[in-house]
Each structure stands twice: as C-alpha cells, then as structure tokens.
Amino acid sequence: MTVFLRRMFRRRSAILGLVLLLGVVVLALTASRFWPDDPFDMVASPLLAPGEDPDFLLGSDNLGRDMGAAVAYGARVSLLVGLASALTATLIGVGIGAIAGYFGGWVDDVLMRLTEIFQTIPPFLFAIVLVAILSPTVWTIVTALTVVSWPPLARLARAEVMALRDREFVLSCVAFGMSDARIILLQILPNAAPPLIVAATITAASAILAEAGLSFLGLGDPNVMSWGTMIGLGRDLIRTAPWVVTVPGIAVLLTVLGLNLVGEGLNDALNPRLRERSA
Numbered sequence: 001m002t003v004f005l006r007r008m009f010r011r012r013s014a015i016l017g018l019v020l021l022l023g024v025v026v027l028a029l030t031a032s033r034f035w036p037d038d039p040f041d042m043v044a045s046p047l048l049a050p051g052e053d054p055d056f057l058l059g060s061d062n063l064g065r066d067m068g069a070a071v072a073y074g075a076r077v078s079l080l081v082g083l084a085s086a087l088t089a090t091l092i093g094v095g096i097g098a099i100a101g102y103f104g105g106w107v108d109d110v111l112m113r114l115t116e117i118f119q120t121i122p123p124f125l126f127a128i129v130l131v132a133i134l135s136p137t138v139w140t141i142v143t144a145l146t147v148v149s150w151p152p153l154a155r156l157a158r159a160e161v162m163a164l165r166d167r168e169f170v171l172s173c174v175a176f177g178m179s180d181a182r183i184i185l186l187q188i189l190p191n192a193a194p195p196l197i198v199a200a201t202i203t204a205a206s207a208i209l210a211e212a213g214l215s216f217l218g219l220g221d222p223n224v225m226s227w228g229t230m231i232g233l234g235r236d237l238i239r240t241a242p243w244v245v246t247v248p249g250i251a252v253l254l255t256v257l258g259l260n261l262v263g264e265g266l267n268d269a270l271n272p273r274l275r276e277r278s279a
Contacts, residue, residue, distance in 0.1 A: 001096060007269035017261025020107050024255050028075035035069035039225040047241045062237060071251050074227040077138065078255060081211040085145035086204035087104045090228070093150035097157025098184050099171070102165050112158070115151045125150035127210060131219045141214060145207045156199055160192035194270030201263035205256045212252050227252050 043056075043065040050059040050067070058067035079103060100111040118126075130144035164170060165188065173183050214220055215228025216235075227248040234244030 001040070010268060011265055013131075013261045014265025017258045017263075017265060020254050020258030020261060024075050024079065024251075024258065026050075028079050030258060031069070031072035031076060037066075037068065037069065039069040039073040040065060047237075047244075049241075050247070051241050058247050059243050061234060067243070067247050070225050070230055071227070071248060073225045074230060074251065075255075077221070077224050077226040078208045078252070080138065080210060081142055081145065082140045082204040082208040082255075082259075083235045085207040086200050087147035087242050088142070088146045089203055090153055090196065091209075092146065093153025094157040094258075096150070097159075097190075098161050098189060100154070101158035101161030102180065102188065104162075104182055108158070111154070116131055118147070119151045121148075123165055124213065127214065128217070128219060129215055136219045136221055138224060141211055141221065144214075145210055149203050149207060150181070153203065154197065157192065157196060160195060161188055164188050164191055167240050168269060194266075197270065198263050198267045201259050201266065204240070205259035206251065208256055208259070222242060230242075261263035 012191065043066055044060040044064045046060060046062050046064045048056050048060040050057065052059065056068060058064050058071060060067055061070070085262075096111050100108040103177065119168055126148050127141075127144040130147060134140040134143065161164075161184070170187055171182060173187055178187075211220070211226065212228035212231065215226045217230040218232060220226050220229045230248040231245050234241070234248075237244050
C-alpha cells in the first residue's frame with residue numbers, strides 16, 4: 001500500500017485532486033450540520049453578493065436562498081449521481097465486456113453489436129430522452145447516465161480480457177478444471193483492473209457534468225437542489241449577479257477536476273509501463 005501511494009502521489013496534481021475530492025465529500029456530509037434549513041428556504045435578502053453578509057458568505061440568489069446551503073446540498077446530489085452511475089455502468093460494462101472477450105465467437109458478436117447500437121446514439125441526447133420519458137428524479141438520472149456510460153467500459157474490458165485470456169496463468173487454470181466464472185472473476189479481472197479503475201473515475205466525472213447539464217435544461221429532480229439547477233435558474237442574472245452562476249459553476253469545475261487528477265494519479269500507480277519507466 002505504501003508503494004502504491006508513493007506512486008500515486010508522485011504527481012502533485014494527484015494530491016491536489018484528492019484534496020479537492022475530500023473537500024467536496026466533507027461539504028456534502030456536513031451540509032445538514034452547518035445548514036440545517038431546507039436549501040430552498042428564502043432566508044436572506046435577495047442577491048446578496050459573496051461576503052456582503054457574514055451569515056451568508058457565498059451570497060444569495062434572486063429569491064433570497066443561501067448560496068452556501070445550495071452548494072453544500074448540491075454536492076450530495078452530484079456525488080450520488082456521479083458515483084452511483086459510474087459504479088453501475090462499470091459493473092454492467094465490465095460484465096458484458098468480460099464475457100464477450102473471454103468466450104469470443106458468436107457471444108462476442110452479439111454483445112459487441114449490442115454495444116455498437118448504444119454507441120451510435122449521441123449519449124447526452126439519449127440521456128435527455130430517457131429522463132424525459134421516465135420523469136426527472138435522481139434515480140432516473142442515474143439510470144439514464146448508466147445506460148449511456150457502459151458501452152466504452154465494455155469495449156475496454158473486452159480488449160483487456162482478450163489480451164489476458166491466452167496467457168499461461170489462465171491456460172493453467174483451464175487445465176486444472178477451474179470454471180469459466182472463477183477464471184474471469186478471480187484470475188482475469190484482477191489483472192485487468194488498473195485501466196478499468198481509471199476509466200471508472202473518468203466516467204464519474206462525466207456523469208457529474210451530464211447531471212449538471214440535464215439540471216440546467218430543467219430535467220433535474222425538482223425536489224433536490226443541484227448545481228446544474230442553480231446555474232439554470234441564474235442564467236438570466238449572469239450580468240447583474242454573476243455569482244449566482246459562477247459559484248455552482250466553480251463547484252462543478254473543482255469536483256470534475258479533482259476526479260480527473262485522481263484518475264491520472266491512479267493511472268501512474270497502476271499502469272505497469274509507467275511503473276517500469278519510473279523504476
């Protein structure tokens with residue numbers, strides 16, 4: 001573990017990414033402690049600039065809602081959507097890709113043609129259609145983002161499994177009579193994990209951006225506060241009260257940046273070619 005952390009944090013950017021992510025997580029976990037009221041409550045004078053009132057450090061929007069509370073509660077939605085959709089997309093994509101890559105033949109053909117069907121549809125437009133059909137809630141957004149996110153992971157998993165399935169350690173497991181499921185789960189996937197883990201972090205970042213885009217277009221869950229909703233509601237005030245848009249926009253930027261930097265650090269730590277180069 002010590003060697004892994006040393007490799008990961010060889011880049012200062014990875015440390016910065018982890019700090020940013022931890023800050024967002026702490027903000028989400030402590031939101032109800034520091035802002036016990038509903039973030040939709042109108043508790044301040046409208047359009048307070050950041051720092052104008054010490055009780056509302058990030059200012060207020062045009063309805064007098066606390067921007068600090070909105071950002072904190074929005075962090076919960078973004079992290080939930082990003083992590084849940086990335087996890088489910090990874091499980092589905094890796095499962096389909098591993099089966100296709102290991103068995104090959106007609107199984108591979110069928111699963112890859114299915115993957116290609118999903119990839120021919122523009123992901124964000126597909127997500128918009130799914131959310132509109134299912135009605136906008138947090139879990140329908142997670143479902144829609146899962147549906148559009150798993151194909152690239154399936155292709156990556158397939159390529160990794162195909163590169164490993166004919167290795168000596170896999171052939172020896174076949175010779176000893178180990179079942180296909182055990183070979184895939186216990187032998188191949190652990191060795192294919194590094195690029196898949198990195199891809200999952202990028203998927204989570206993309207999901208957060210997509211959720212913000214959906215909420216900006218009015219397809220977010222109306223019962224929860226999200227950063228995209230804040231940006232969408234404040235877009236008409238961008239000239240007169242720019243903080244209404246920039247504060248949640250910076251929150252999205254820092255969260256996605258943190259995930260990408262952590263992904264780069266994981267790639268440094270888990271990529272065998274980079275390990276050999278730095279040895």
